[in-house]
Amino acid sequence: MDPDDLAGAAALRWTDASRTGPGRPRAFSQAADSAETAVEALYTEHAVSLIRLAYLMLGDRPAAEDVVQDAFCNVFRSWDRLADPARALPYVRSCVLNACRSALRRRVVGRRVTSAMYAPPAISAEAAALSQSEREEVMQAVGRLPGRQREALVLRFYLDLPDQEIAHIMGVQPSTVRSATHRALKALGQSLEKLS
Amino acid sequence: MTPLEERLRAAIRETADEIPADPPPLRLNRRGRHGISPGGRAARRRGHAWRVWATPLAAAAVVFAVVAASLALTGGPATTGPGPARPQTASAIVPPYYVALVTGHGAPSSPGTPGVAAQVRATRTGAVLARIVPPKPYVTFTEVTAAADDRTFVLAAQAAQWKSGALTRQQVREYLNGYAPAGRFYLLHIDPASSTRGGRASLQALPASFIPANAEVLDMALSPDGTRLAANIGNTLGRLGTPLYVFNLATGTKRVWSYRDCASCAPEGGGFYGLTNIDPLSWVADNRHLAFVGPAQASTDLGTVRLLDTNVPGTSLIGDSTVVAGPSANISPGDGTSWRGALITPDEQTVVAVLELASKSDMSIRQRLVKISAATGKVTATLNSPRIGTDYEQILYTNTTGNVLVVSYAHPGNSAGILRDGRYTPIPWSQQTTAAAW
Numbered sequence: 001m002d003p004d005d006l007a008g009a010a011a012l013r014w015t016d017a018s019r020t021g022p023g024r025p026r027a028f029s030q031a032a033d034s035a036e037t038a039v040e041a042l043y044t045e046h047a048v049s050l051i052r053l054a055y056l057m058l059g060d061r062p063a064a065e066d067v068v069q070d071a072f073c074n075v076f077r078s079w080d081r082l083a084d085p086a087r088a089l090p091y092v093r094s095c096v097l098n099a100c101r102s103a104l105r106r107r108v109v110g111r112r113v114t115s116a117m118y119a120p121p122a123i124s125a126e127a128a129a130l131s132q133s134e135r136e137e138v139m140q141a142v143g144r145l146p147g148r149q150r151e152a153l154v155l156r157f158y159l160d161l162p163d164q165e166i167a168h169i170m171g172v173q174p175s176t177v178r179s180a181t182h183r184a185l186k187a188l189g190q191s192l193e194k195l196s
Numbered sequence: 197m198t199p200l201e202e203r204l205r206a207a208i209r210e211t212a213d214e215i216p217a218d219p220p221p222l223r224l225n226r227r228g229r230h231g232i233s234p235g236g237r238a239a240r241r242r243g244h245a246w247r248v249w250a251t252p253l254a255a256a257a258v259v260f261a262v263v264a265a266s267l268a269l270t271g272g273p274a275t276t277g278p279g280p281a282r283p284q285t286a287s288a289i290v291p292p293y294y295v296a297l298v299t300g301h302g303a304p305s306s307p308g309t310p311g312v313a314a315q316v317r318a319t320r321t322g323a324v325l326a327r328i329v330p331p332k333p334y335v336t337f338t339e340v341t342a343a344a345d346d347r348t349f350v351l352a353a354q355a356a357q358w359k360s361g362a363l364t365r366q367q368v369r370e371y372l373n374g375y376a377p378a379g380r381f382y383l384l385h386i387d388p389a390s391s392t393r394g395g396r397a398s399l400q401a402l403p404a405s406f407i408p409a410n411a412e413v414l415d416m417a418l419s420p421d422g423t424r425l426a427a428n429i430g431n432t433l434g435r436l437g438t439p440l441y442v443f444n445l446a447t448g449t450k451r452v453w454s455y456r457d458c459a460s461c462a463p464e465g466g467g468f469y470g471l472t473n474i475d476p477l478s479w480v481a482d483n484r485h486l487a488f489v490g491p492a493q494a495s496t497d498l499g500t501v502r503l504l505d506t507n508v509p510g511t512s513l514i515g516d517s518t519v520v521a522g523p524s525a526n527i528s529p530g531d532g533t534s535w536r537g538a539l540i541t542p543d544e545q546t547v548v549a550v551l552e553l554a555s556k557s558d559m560s561i562r563q564r565l566v567k568i569s570a571a572t573g574k575v576t577a578t579l580n581s582p583r584i585g586t587d588y589e590q591i592l593y594t595n596t597t598g599n600v601l602v603v604s605y606a607h608p609g610n611s612a613g614i615l616r617d618g619r620y621t622p623i624p625w626s627q628q629t630t631a632a633a634w
Contacts, residue, residue, distance in 0.1 A: 036224055047219035052212035062391035065220055076224050138207035157205040158212055189200050 035079040042088060043072050049159070050096050056154045057100040059143060067103060071095035093169045097151055104147060141191040149184035152177050216292070220389055289600050290593060290614055291346035292319050293388050296632040297337050309630045310336035314351055316386045316397055319634070322624025325388050326397040330354075334380060339413050342633035343422030344481075344542070349384040349633060350402070350425055352413040376412040380404055381425065383445065406443055406450065414438060417477035417486070420542060424506070426477050426486050440477075440488060440513055442506050453504065453513045455490070478539040481596065487540035487547070490514065501538045501547050501568075520570040521547045527568065527575055537591045541598040545570055548598050550589050563589055565615075567598055579618060593634040602634060 047068060054064035074095050075088065082088060142150055148170070155166040163181075167174040197205070297311025314337050316326040330337055334353035342349045356377035381402040390396045407413060407429055416427035423446050430438035439454040476489035484507050489499045500522035502513075510516035520540065521527070538549035547568040565579040579601075582589055588606035595601075602623075604612035610629055613622040 039224060040222055043219075043222040047222070048215065048217050051219055052215045055215050056208060056212055061215060064215070065389075065391070068219075069223065072222055073224065134203070135207040135210055138204060139211050142204070142208070153204065154208060157201070158208045185198075185200060185204075188204065192200070192203075 035076060038088075039072055039076045039079060042075070042092065046089060046092065047072075050092065053093070053154060053158060054096050054100055056142075056158060057097070057150065058103055063103055067096055067099040070099055090165065090169055093155075094171065097169060100151075101147060137192060138188075141188050144191065145184050145187060148172075148176075149180045149187070152180040153184050153188075156181060216389055218389055289595070289616060290319055290602055291342075291634045293317065293325070293346055293386060294319055294593075294632050294634040295340050295342065295349045295351075295384065295386070296626065296629045297340055297351075298626060298628040299630055300628075310338045310354065311340075311630050312336060314340060314384070315626075316388065318388070319623060322626065326386065328384065328397050328399060331382070331399065331401070333378070338379070339416050340631055340633045341416050341418040341425075343418045344420035345422060346634070347386055348418070348422035349386070350416065350418050351382045351384055351399075352379060352407075352416060352427075353382055354379045354412065376410050378409070379407040379412055381406050381413075381416075381427075381443075402443070402445065403448055406441070415477050417479055419479045419483040420481055421483045424479075424483060426479070426488075426506075428477065428488075440486075440504075442486065451506065451511075453511050453516065455513050476536075476538060478594075479542070480540055480544040481542035482544075485544065487520065487538070488513070488517075489535070489538050490517070499535070501540065501549070503540070503544075503570075519573070521549075521568045521573045524573060527551065527566075527573075539591055539594050540570065541594050542596045543598075546576075546598040548591055548594050548601060550591060565589060565591070565601075565603065579615060580620075592632050602632075604629070604632070 050068045050071070051061075051064050054067045055061055058064050058067070071092050075082075075092050082091065142153060145153070151170055152166060155161050155169060156163075161169070163174040163177045166177045170177065172180075294317055296315050296317055298313055298315055299309055300312040312329070312335070314328045315324045316328075317324055328351075330351075330353040333355050335356060336354050337351045338354050339352035340349060354377050383400040383402055385398045385400075387395055387398075402425075406425075406427075411429050414428040414430060416425060418425050423444065425441075425443045425445055427441050427443070428438050429441055439452050441450055441452050443450045478487045479485070480487070480503075484505060486504045486506050487501055488504065490502050490513060500519045502517040503520050504513065504517040508516065521538070535549045535551045538547050540547050547570055549566055549568065551564045551566055553562045553564060562581055564581045566575045567577040567579065568574065569576050580589075582605070590604050590606070591601055592604055592612065593602035599617055601615040602612060603615055603620075604610065604625070610625055610627045611622060612625040612629070612632070613620050
C-alpha cells in the first residue's frame, strides 16, 4: 500500500480552491495563494518519502534534497496547468525521478573526467547502529543496476506501487516495468550470490 | 514474496530511513512561478540555514557578532554507556537531538567538569552529528541549555580550564579572592538535516557584556521559545547573593533580580554541586515564569522552589517570587536534606527534583528522585532512590507534564536513560559527557 495515499487526498483538496476565481486581479492572487498552500501541503505530506526516494536513486542526501526542492518548484510553477491535479503526487514523483536521471547523467559525464564512481547510499554513522553488512551488499548491488531497473525496484519495494503506477511515473509501459523488475531481480540475485 | 525480494525490501527501507523525517523547508518563489528562476541551490541552502535560526532572533542581529567557530563534523557514533544500546520506543518520546558537553582525552567525566567541546548527538543512536569547540580565546564550555524547538541552544564558554578540580594553589587563591576567567554566551543553532559541512551547527556570540568581569555562569536556562536566557552569574565573593539575570536575546536587554532582601540567602545549585548544569533554573511554557531554587530561610538546608514572573517589574528574588515547593515533613523527613536540580514542568503543575537525604544512623547519603505538586507542595511520587555513592543522578530533561524525564548517572561510568512513568530505558551515552540539554 502506498503510504502517501491518504496524505495525497488531503493535499488535493486544496487544488479545487486554487482553481477558482480567475478573471479578477484579486482572484489571481488568491489562486497563487492557494497554489502555494496546496504545494506546501503536498510538500509537508510527501517531502520525506520523496527525498528518501531520491536518496535511494542518487545515494547523496544533499542532491536528493535539491532534486525534491526543484521538483516542487516545477509543480508550483505549473500548478494551474496540471491537467489533473488529483495526479499531482505522481507528477511530483515523475519530476523527482527525471531530476535523478539528469543528476546521474551529469555524474556520468563527470565520471569521464574525474573517474568518480556512482556512490550508492552511504551507511551513515547514525544508521550504522542498525546496519548489517548484508544491507550494504544489497544496496551496493542495487547501485550497480542500470537506472531504469533501479527505478523500478525502488518504486516497487520502497513505495509499494503497482506496475501501472510505476509505469506512469517512469513514463513507460507496464510491461516494461515488469521486464525491468524481472531483470533487476535476476541481476541482483546473481550479484549477491557471487558475493556469498 | 521471495527471500531475495524480502531482503531487498528491508535493505531499501532501512536505507531510506537514514533520511530523517524533518525535511528542509520548502522555498517557493512566487515570482518564479511566473517565469523567474527561483535561484540557485547554493543560495537556497544558505538561505535555509539562515532563515531557520535567525528568524526568531532577527532583531538581535545588529548587536550580535557572528564569530568564526571551530566546527568539526564527525561521523562516528558516540561511545555508549552500559546497558542496552538502542531503546526502541522510549527514545521516540524525547526530542531526537541534544547537545552534550564532553571532556577531552577520553577521560570519564564527573559532575562539575567543563567540556572541551560540545557535541550535537542523536538521542536514539548516540551518533555525533557535529562537534563544536569554543571559539578563541575561550577554551571550555561550562554550561548548556536548550529551547523547546530541539534546534536552539545556548552554551557558556570560559577562557580557562577553571572548574577542572585540578587547580593550582595560585588559582585557588585567585578564585577565593573573587577572580573568574572571562566568559561568554554563545547561541548555537543545529540543523541536523543539513548536509553541508558547517550547516549542522551555527554558533553566534551573544554580547560580551552579558557576563560581567570576574564572574562566571553558575546555572542557566533558555526559555522554551529561545528568546530569553536566565542565568545565575557570580563569583566566590558574591556567591551569597548571586544575582539572577534574564537576558532578552531579541533586544539584547537584561533584567537583574537579587537577594537584596536576604543578604545571607543564596540560590541552591551552583557552588559545590551546580558547577555544571545542575538546573535550578527552569521555565514554564509561557516563556514568562521562571522557577529557581532559593532558600526558605538561612538556616534551612533545603531551599524552596520559587516562581518568578519575569514580566512584572521588580528586582527582588524573594519579594517578587512565590513558593511552589519547600521544606515540609513530606519532602524533608530529616536533617541533612538538600536538593539539586529542581525543574518545574512546562505545564507548571509539577516540580521534579533530586533530594539528598543524609542518614544519621549510618552516615550514608541517599538520593531520591521525586515529583512534587506545584499546587500543594507535597511529594506525589518517588521515582527512584539510588545510592549517591554509586549513582549521582541528575535530571537533564522533562517533558511538559513530567512523566518523561531524561536522567543521567555519574558513577560508576556515566550513563543516562529515559524515565517514563517509572520505567527506565538506557540511551547510548558517552562516558565523557559532563552535561547535556534537550
